[in-house]
Amino acid sequence: MTANLDPKLTDVLSRLADEFGTPLYAYDEDRLTNNYNDFVQSFNVKKIKVHYACKALNNLSILKLFKSLGSGLDCVSEEEVYLGLHAGFQASDIMYTPNGVSFEEIQRVMEKGTGITIDNLSMLEKLGATNPNYPIHIRLNPHLMAGGNRKISVGHIDSKFGISIHQMPHVLRIVKNYGLNVAGIHVHTGSDIIDKDVFVRVAKLILGMAENFDTLNSVDLGSGFKVAYKEGDMFTNISELGLAFSDMFNQYCQDIGKDITLRFEPGKFLVSNAGYFLTSVNVIKQTTSCTFAGVDSGFNHLIRPMFYNAHHDIVNLTNPQGDPKLYSVVGNICETDTFADNRMIPEIREKDVLVFKNAGAYCFTMSSNYNSRRRPAEVLFNAKDYKLIRSRETFEDLLKGQL
Numbered sequence: 001m002t003a004n005l006d007p008k009l010t011d012v013l014s015r016l017a018d019e020f021g022t023p024l025y026a027y028d029e030d031r032l033t034n035n036y037n038d039f040v041q042s043f044n045v046k047k048i049k050v051h052y053a054c055k056a057l058n059n060l061s062i063l064k065l066f067k068s069l070g071s072g073l074d075c076v077s078e079e080e081v082y083l084g085l086h087a088g089f090q091a092s093d094i095m096y097t098p099n100g101v102s103f104e105e106i107q108r109v110m111e112k113g114t115g116i117t118i119d120n121l122s123m124l125e126k127l128g129a130t131n132p133n134y135p136i137h138i139r140l141n142p143h144l145m146a147g148g149n150r151k152i153s154v155g156h157i158d159s160k161f162g163i164s165i166h167q168m169p170h171v172l173r174i175v176k177n178y179g180l181n182v183a184g185i186h187v188h189t190g191s192d193i194i195d196k197d198v199f200v201r202v203a204k205l206i207l208g209m210a211e212n213f214d215t216l217n218s219v220d221l222g223s224g225f226k227v228a229y230k231e232g233d234m235f236t237n238i239s240e241l242g243l244a245f246s247d248m249f250n251q252y253c254q255d256i257g258k259d260i261t262l263r264f265e266p267g268k269f270l271v272s273n274a275g276y277f278l279t280s281v282n283v284i285k286q287t288t289s290c291t292f293a294g295v296d297s298g299f300n301h302l303i304r305p306m307f308y309n310a311h312h313d314i315v316n317l318t319n320p321q322g323d324p325k326l327y328s329v330v331g332n333i334c335e336t337d338t339f340a341d342n343r344m345i346p347e348i349r350e351k352d353v354l355v356f357k358n359a360g361a362y363c364f365t366m367s368s369n370y371n372s373r374r375r376p377a378e379v380l381f382n383a384k385d386y387k388l389i390r391s392r393e394t395f396e397d398l399l400k401g402q403l
């Protein structure tokens with residue numbers, strides 16, 4: 001069974017549920033800040049730049065917070081680039097790392113002056129023919145199978161991401177033909193990597209490739225850092241990783257005689273455990289085989305359990321001392337939307353507030369209006385204060401844009 005939240009957190013979240021209602025996303029600013037600082041401080045290298053992967057959680061207040069901490073931004077669509085610029089990021093601190101987008105979109109982003117990562121030969125040629133001087137980054141696929149789940153594992157042989165390292169001769173031919181300005185190479189092997197040795201192996205492979213480009217001034221090792229979703233879960237130990245990695249990287253810089261920038265693009269690692277999703281129990285339904293707790297949400301607001309089989313710890317905020325029982329926690333939309341199957345939770349009564357943990361990454365950003373339901377509000381809190389950072393959608397929002 002999941003441990004109860006500490007009294008201070010219980011207190012804050014209860015206040016937020018009372019004041020803003022449910023369903024509600026709440027993010028812990030201090031945790032976000034600590035996660036960022038822990039990450040950066042784990043690496044002992046001359047030049048490091050963290051680009052927060054904003055698809056994990058893209059609220060403007062969150063983006064501004066990371067900017068204030070010194071972070072750059074990783075964007076996978078032109079819309080994310082515009083959001084980042086709107087939040088105040090310098091174009092030069094934004095990395096645009098798209099997959100499968102049109103050349104027209106790439107050109108629009110180029111006009112903004114962000115870093116751009118190219119992940120296929122066709123776009124590389126088009127860029128060479130039109131704008132060979134623009135500094136670009138090339139995304140490679142190292143074909144190292146990694147990641148916890150096939151849907152989010154992006155380094156394997158038939159993955160659509162990156163240019164295969166086996167096509168390196170072709171890449172080099174295009175670069176040479178057009179005199180391309182390759183400022184960096186990039187690799188992102190997937191989510192939920194536990195083994196730090198995988199990172200080091202990928203890094204060595206990529207640094208080996210880097211030697212092909214004398215214009216290169218950075219390598220970007222993407223992300224894929226795993227966080228713990230429940231007690232005893234494996235996770236990427238970032239300080240161990242940093243230790244193992246920094247020596248190797250510093251040696252590399254010394255060998256090539258220049259200090260290149262080490263870039264990372266963590267999303268989940270920075271925001272996952274800072275988020276809480278608050279729901280209210282609408283109905284307790286006893287059947288012959290199990291007890292359902294039906295909450296005022298569904299996969300329209302939090303799809304990870306159904307989409308990835310992801311585990312989210314669930315805490316009974318309003319009855320923490322209740323007698324633990326087995327529950328299936330389900331949503332209120334007309335699909336099978338099971339958040340948790342046969343989970344031990346302190347007795348749940350109708351109107352109790354259930355809190356889903358690890359609700360910072362890929363939760364709100366993956367929400368939808370399915371069943372014509374409105375998306376939840378978002379709140380940012382810290383030890384002293386809290387503020388609403390996105391209002392709950394209204395019925396008018398559902399009509400917007402319809403003719």
Ligand SMILES: *Cc1c(COP(=O)(O)O)cnc(C)c1O
Pocket residue numbers: 053055056074076097188190191192222223224225265266267268269361
């Ligand atoms: C999604 C993504 C990330 C972030 O991945 P996490 O697992 O959330 O850390 C980083 N880089 C790229 C290119 C991505 O697409």
